[in-house]
Amino acid sequence: MIFTSHMDIALQEAQAAASRGEVPVGAVVVSPNGSIISRASNRTIEKNDPSAHAEMLAIRAACELLGQDRLAGYDLYVTLEPCAMCAGVIAAARISRLYYGASDKKSGAVEQGARIFTHPQSHHKPEIYPGVGEDEAAGLLKAFFAGLRDTPP
Amino acid sequence: MIFTSHMDIALQEAQAAASRGEVPVGAVVVSPNGSIISRASNRTIEKNDPSAHAEMLAIRAACELLGQDRLAGYDLYVTLEPCAMCAGVIAAARISRLYYGASDKKSGAVEQGARIFTHPQSHHKPEIYPGVGEDEAAGLLKAFFAGLRDTPP
Numbered sequence: 001m002i003f004t005s006h007m008d009i010a011l012q013e014a015q016a017a018a019s020r021g022e023v024p025v026g027a028v029v030v031s032p033n034g035s036i037i038s039r040a041s042n043r044t045i046e047k048n049d050p051s052a053h054a055e056m057l058a059i060r061a062a063c064e065l066l067g068q069d070r071l072a073g074y075d076l077y078v079t080l081e082p083c084a085m086c087a088g089v090i091a092a093a094r095i096s097r098l099y100y101g102a103s104d105k106k107s108g109a110v111e112q113g114a115r116i117f118t119h120p121q122s123h124h125k126p127e128i129y130p131g132v133g134e135d136e137a138a139g140l141l142k143a144f145f146a147g148l149r150d151t152p153p
Numbered sequence: 154m155i156f157t158s159h160m161d162i163a164l165q166e167a168q169a170a171a172s173r174g175e176v177p178v179g180a181v182v183v184s185p186n187g188s189i190i191s192r193a194s195n196r197t198i199e200k201n202d203p204s205a206h207a208e209m210l211a212i213r214a215a216c217e218l219l220g221q222d223r224l225a226g227y228d229l230y231v232t233l234e235p236c237a238m239c240a241g242v243i244a245a246a247r248i249s250r251l252y253y254g255a256s257d258k259k260s261g262a263v264e265q266g267a268r269i270f271t272h273p274q275s276h277h278k279p280e281i282y283p284g285v286g287e288d289e290a291a292g293l294l295k296a297f298f299a300g301l302r303d304t305p306p
Contacts, residue, residue, distance in 0.1 A: 044245075045222060047222075048216050048219075048221055048222045049216055049217070049222060050212065050216060050222045050223065050242055050245035050246040051204065051209060051212070051213060051242045051245070052222075056204060059204070060202055060204060063201045063202055063203060064201060064202070066201075067201050068201055069197050069198060069200075069201045069202060069205075070203065083241055083245075084237050084238070084240065084244070084267065084269050084274070084275065085237070085238050085239075085240075085241025085242050085244075085245060086238075086241070087237065087238075087241075088236055088237035088238025088239070088241055088262070089203055089204045089238050091237070091238075092197075092203035092204070092236075092238060093203040104274075105274075106274065107274050107276070108274060109237075109241070109267070109269075109272075109274055112274065113272040113273070113274030113275070114237065114262070114267040114268070114269050114272050114274065114275070115267070116262075116267050119262075119266040119267050121236070121257075121258075121259065121260050121261060121262055121265065121266030121267065122237065122266070122267070123260070
């Protein structure tokens with residue numbers, strides 16, 4: 001079952017990232033009983049960490065909290081189509097269901113590009129539900145990048 | 154220039170991982186002037202972190218040390234062909250040269266499977282040098298998995 005309220009929280013996280021000057025992407029990990037285990041947003045600039053994407057931070061936080069390196073039965077909500085790195089960690093963590101918002105022609109690796117889950121070297125493929133909260137997620141990104149262009153150098 | 158001594162240190166890291174019961178893969182980040190910035194090995198079990206592969210940890214450590222989220226001009230030595238997640242972070246970090254040991258038919262995403270660097274959604278492709286220290290790296294992995302099979306359940 002898709003809980004739009006979970007994507008709403010991912011969108012709040014994305015908005016928070018934008019307010020810090022980070023690319024607005026947010027993610028939430030949800031337990032099998034529907035409770036939110038972790039929430040995160042992009043912090044690559046703040047943390048000086050190229051891996052600090054929303055999905056990566058949310059998965060790492062959930063694993064740390066639960067004391068396990070896999071999240072079978074857990075769902076991930078993320079506002080943007082995951083990149084290759086994040087699709088890779090989603091597979092490694094055995095996330096059961098992946099809900100995402102906007103497609104990402106530029107960096108996406110689920111429905112385009114590397115299509116991570118379609119290869120036998122990906123040891124797990126989650127159920128995938130694209131387009132959840134797509135308009136809001138895409139709107140946040142569009143406004144963010146328009147703002148960057150409008151900022152004097 | 155390939156410094157086999159750098160791969161030797163990555164192999165030492167891989168050996169250290171094996172001694173802790175982790176899959177033996179090691180990695181080293183080397184600066185443009187040839188000095189080692191960081192070294193790491195797999196710690197997915199110890200850290201309860203599915204992202205804690207050798208390459209990921211070495212790149213994150215180097216970025217933290219240098220206070221930057223990109224490593225243009227820096228090289229990565231890793232004993233095994235990177236998976237999709239690690240190839241993704243290598244691209245995100247703008248690693249200049251990737252030297253790796255053994256190919257990985259099971260999880261590799263550089264020369265097989267997702268072939269991360271061949272898609273336009275990968276914003277960077279390092280120079281790639283496979284097969285550096287391949288026999289030693291593959292030998293460590295083979296011995297490790299043979300040991301697991303021989304361990305009584």
